[in-house]
Amino acid sequence: MKRHCSHKRNQALTLIEVVVILAVITLVAALLLPALASAKRKAQFITCNGELKQIGLAHRVWAGDNSEQYPLWAKVTNNGTTELLRKGVPDSQLVRWNFVTMSNELGSPS
Secondary structure, three states: OOOOOOOOOOOOOOHHHHHHHHHHHHHHHHHHHHHHHHHHHHHHHHHHHHHHHHHHHHHHHHHHHOOOOOOOOOOHHHOOOHHHHHHOOOHHHHHHHHHHHOOOOOOOOO
16 A cells, blocks of 8 residues: 655644734834824924924015015005905914915925
């Protein structure tokens, strides 16, 4: 009789091995997600801070070009918005008009 010697090894994973792999992946994900969320918040803060700096610089440049007056204090004839403030225009529209008057100094509308 011939013996059938097989050198092939069963390549399948057992259920315990699959559960252990999933547990490790879950653990790694649970450890990394808070760090990624923190990095995202920090990136948003840096972006917002940069945009506020650009708005402040746009105000300064606009004032330098218009007799050292900011848009809110300059007359409409000088591309300002002071008359709109006195007429009682809502704040949201007043802010919009301030940005419209400084549109040349701002790099992007965002």
